[in-house]
Amino acid sequence: MKTYLHIDWTSCDGRGLCTELLPGVLDRDDWGYPVARGKAGWERTDVPVRDADREAAQEAVFLCPKLALSLFERPGPEQEKRTPGR
Amino acid sequence: MDEAMWAFGRVSGFVSLALFTGSVLLGILNRSGRPLMVLPRFSISILHRNIALLATVFLGLHVGSLLLDSFAKLNPVDIVVPFLGSFQPFWQGLGTVALDLVLAVVVTGLLRHRIGQRSFKAVHWLSYGVWPVAMAHALGNGTDVSSGWFLLLAAVSAVAVAAALLWRLSPSFLETSHARQGNLP
Ligand code: HEM
Numbered sequence: 001m002k003t004y005l006h007i008d009w010t011s012c013d014g015r016g017l018c019t020e021l022l023p024g025v026l027d028r029d030d031w032g033y034p035v036a037r038g039k040a041g042w043e044r045t046d047v048p049v050r051d052a053d054r055e056a057a058q059e060a061v062f063l064c065p066k067l068a069l070s071l072f073e074r075p076g077p078e079q080e081k082r083t084p085g086r
Numbered sequence: 087m088d089e090a091m092w093a094f095g096r097v098s099g100f101v102s103l104a105l106f107t108g109s110v111l112l113g114i115l116n117r118s119g120r121p122l123m124v125l126p127r128f129s130i131s132i133l134h135r136n137i138a139l140l141a142t143v144f145l146g147l148h149v150g151s152l153l154l155d156s157f158a159k160l161n162p163v164d165i166v167v168p169f170l171g172s173f174q175p176f177w178q179g180l181g182t183v184a185l186d187l188v189l190a191v192v193v194t195g196l197l198r199h200r201i202g203q204r205s206f207k208a209v210h211w212l213s214y215g216v217w218p219v220a221m222a223h224a225l226g227n228g229t230d231v232s233s234g235w236f237l238l239l240a241a242v243s244a245v246a247v248a249a250a251l252l253w254r255l256s257p258s259f260l261e262t263s264h265a266r267q268g269n270l271p
């Protein structure tokens with residue numbers, strides 16, 4: 001299982017608490033919104049979280065003033081590749 | 087013993103009011119999205135919550151000690167239902183109103199993740215009502231109003247809260263307002 005940090009863009013207001021708590025994962029754009037470093041496409045909305053960043057991500061979910069963040073898990077890409085028929 | 091309860095009741099009331107002032111200021115700062123000198127945004131958010139909780143604890147001590155005091159003649163009913171008190175029912179009732187509002191704000195604040203942003207925020211707006219009501223209660227009901235230090239505390243707090251409110255309503259309030267009005271750095 002891999003952990004992802006989901007950003008609900010309809011709720012996010014670019015307040016920047018998450019970018020402070022996860023500086024290695026999230027950058028901030030000029031309007032204040034979080035941008036996943038080195039990611040493109042859907043990984044900017046469902047940002048992969050390494051084990052070392054899990055706790056900080058949990059904190060960000062708890063502290064986001066707009067309740068725009070959530071954590072979820074799903075099988076990682078490597079695992080998906082191993083599943084026959086996919 | 088009674089004397090001690092009375093004194094403690096008054097002092098804890100002042101401490102609570104001062105902490106609520108701090109909590110309102112930090113709440114507004116938190117809303118602006120700005121860090122404050124060495125304090126990052128998440129610390130301001132945590133400080134805002136913890137100072138509000140501490141203020142609530144002192145509010146509990148304030149009411150609790152006056153319940154035990156025979157001079158204040160508080161009834162347990164006076165804690166929830168305003169304007170029934172025997173001594174200065176109106177000013178004391180304002181204290182009850184403030185207490186009820188604080189309880190609503192704190193409980194919904196702590197259950198924010200369960201009740202959702204909309205309900206949380208709807209109730210949280212009440213915090214702007216808490217402060218003037220609590221201040222009016224302190225000024226009207228208190229026996230220390232004539233003392234200089236209390237008036238000084240009240241005046242400084244009022245100026246600080248009024249300034250924060252004006253800032254809250256100004257167009258450049260949000261950290262990102264400059265960029266969002268179309269002027270990129
Ligand atoms: C457990 C207690 C509390 C928690 C968890 C809490 C949490 C929060 C959060 C998350 C915000 C940001 C809301 C947003 O950005 O949309 C906020 C703002 C604010 N809080 Fe609290 N708060 C608590 C208690 C209080 C109390 C007791 C007061 C005042 C008596 C207060 C006054 C404020 C103010 C004035 C704002 C700015 C609201 C605005 O202008 O939009 N808070 N609080």
Ligand code: SF4
Pocket residue numbers: 007011012013014015016017018019032033034063064065066067068069
């Ligand atoms: S903390 Fe929440 S509102 Fe602020 S930038 Fe991150 S997701 Fe958006």
